[in-house]
Amino acid sequence: MFRGFFVSLRYINLKMENPLKYYKTHLKTYQNEVKNLYKQMTGLSSLRLLVFLVTGFGIYFFFGQWQIALSIGILGVVLFIYLLSKHTDVKRQRDFNKALVTINEDEIKIASGDFYNRNDGLVFLDSTHFYSLDIDLFGRGSFFQFINRTTINEGTHQLANALMANQVDDIEFRQEAIKELSYKPKWRQYYSATSNLVDVETPAKQIIGWLKNHKTFLPKAMSWMPTAFSLASIVLFVLIVFGVINYQALIGYWLFLGLALTGRYLKKINALASNTDKIRDTFRQYATLLDLIENESFTSEFLKQKQKQIKFGDKKASDIFKTFSKSLDALDNRNNIIGAIFGNGYFLTDVQNSYRIEQWISQYADKVSDWFEVVSFFDAYNSLGNYAYNHPEFMFPEIVKDGTVIKAENLGHPLLNKEKRVDSDLTIENEQFFIVTGANMAGKSTFLRTVSLHIVMANVGLPVCAKSTQYSPVKLITSMRTTDSLTDDSSYFFSELTRLKFIVDAIQKEPYFIVLDEILKGTNSTDKAIGSRKFVEKLVASNATGIIATHDLSLCEIEQELDDVKNYYFDAEIINDELHFDYKLKTGICQNMNASFLLKKMEIV
Secondary structure (H helix, E strand, O other): OHHHHHHHHHHHHHOOOOHHHHHHHHHHHHHHHHHHHHHHHHHHHHHHHHHHHHHHHHHHHOOOOHHHHHHHHHHHHHHHHHHHHHHHHHHHHHHHHHHHHHHHHHHHHHHOOOOOOOOOOHHHOOOOOOOOOOOOOOOOOOHHHHHOOOOOHHHHHHHHHHHHOOOOOOHHHHHHHHHHHHOOHHHHHHHHHHHHOOOOOOOHHHHHHHHHHOOOOOOHHHHOHHHHHHHHHHHHHHHHHOOOOOHHHHHHHHHHHHHHHHHOOHHHHHHHHHHHHOOHHHHHHHHHHHHHHHOOOOOOHHHHHHHHHOEEOOEEHHHHHHHHHHHHHHHHHHHOHHHHHHHHHHHOHHHHHHHHHHHHHHHHHHHHHHHHHHHHHHHHHHHHHHHHHHOOOOEOOEEOOOOEEEEEEEEOOOOOOOOOOOOEEEEEEOOOEEEEEEOOOOOHHHHHHHHHHHHHHHHHOOOEOOOEEEEOOOEEEEEOOOOOEOOOOEOHHHHHHHHHHHHHHHHHHOOEEEEEEOOOOOOOHHHHHHHHHHHHHHHHHOOOEEEEEOOOHHHHHHHHHOOOEEEEEEOEEEEOOEEEEOOOOEEOOOOOOOHHHHHHHOOOO
């Protein structure tokens, strides 16, 4: 109880902040940091060149005194390697800050309405889904395109699935998590920037499948044999130094023995190396992201559960991934021909590294999917938290259990410019059905999508575009954009009937909020009027809740016969031979239609 109170209190304080100001301030900070790091990189490169030249000159100058020349050479190599390592670290920091610059630049662009070049999520459109085709959820200018900040393919899918889940349970649970992430803009950006640094080659699903299906090929004896063989090699080296044995024995017979032992498993080691080469970057990236999750302090129950999911006894998932990543890197070093010959000949390095990888797979393969899922979860939920942070004026719905389905004050469409957007109050009780009429372009379809998005966003746990709202959770189902199908050899009318049948069947199983836009468009006006009336009557008789928009004023007569049906409209006026819309939802039936006026105005007739 107190945890939720403090989360809400912190969110209220956050609403006083200006997101755009935050992005502009941090953009300058990260830009300056990139410049400073670039200067450091230039300085280190120059210093490295200087060390190289001084070392070379020193060796040349003291070439006759080999002790001094050797010391200079060793010192020069050590210093050069140190500067190279330092340069790599600074470059990594610079790339990280460049990613942060891009993130803040993107947020400023999106705030100005420039987001149409981003991932539109068209791959997620599904004509058989409950609502995804109808409400501009995916596609150019869609809600997904506006909200999506995911950086991992699996996170993108998880975000899309959350928007399509139609899940009405545990909404407050999700609200609490999104609120908490919304007041962590720095952590969210660090997470995204870290994820952006690596271009992952292999999808997580494919990696998980390979890990679970991998067949171990190295025997248990390989747990000690490489170590024993390495110690024997060292002993032989010592014996050669003291002249006890001939060096040809070590170079010839012993090297051949080591290569023969490795060669026995060479084909399977090569196959293992081929697979692990594709996943090294993924595990390196996920290790860093898991580390960020583990070291952050969360208070909401949902986020704390996700933290617990990446624990394995007393070990952290990030440490387990780092260990695996090091083993993968070690096996990758076999591509060095000198290391491959002498490493395998004297120390059985391929066998040793392959055995470590196989043991890791045996121990952790079944847990990897859970850890990957947590990384993807935070990738998706960062987008949700970011949306809440970017819209401090939006409200999290107050969840109620019965009675009113939606009671919203100043409800608006979240993608419309707030300076031009016209909001309306809406109260719809359970088992009420609204018939909405109105002139063309008066705002009916926008209103339907506004109500639909309210339901979808509320179910996800997001704040909605309203001054205040009470909401009794309900699943959404729509029929607004039915299309014919050449592939299925179905006409427009048949496709529409199929969709309406889908709705009728669905509401027999559980309650849905139904949104319809001008149904039965594929038939003549008489059939359309009769069919629409019968369909609405059937829905009302089934105790359905919802809204239908129509141009057919005869449908409004149902209000006189059924108490649960209410008429609303959007108006249009012709003033000085010009159309004017106020886009406000009003009680009653529209009397001003404008099709004839528009045809004449555009000189079509």
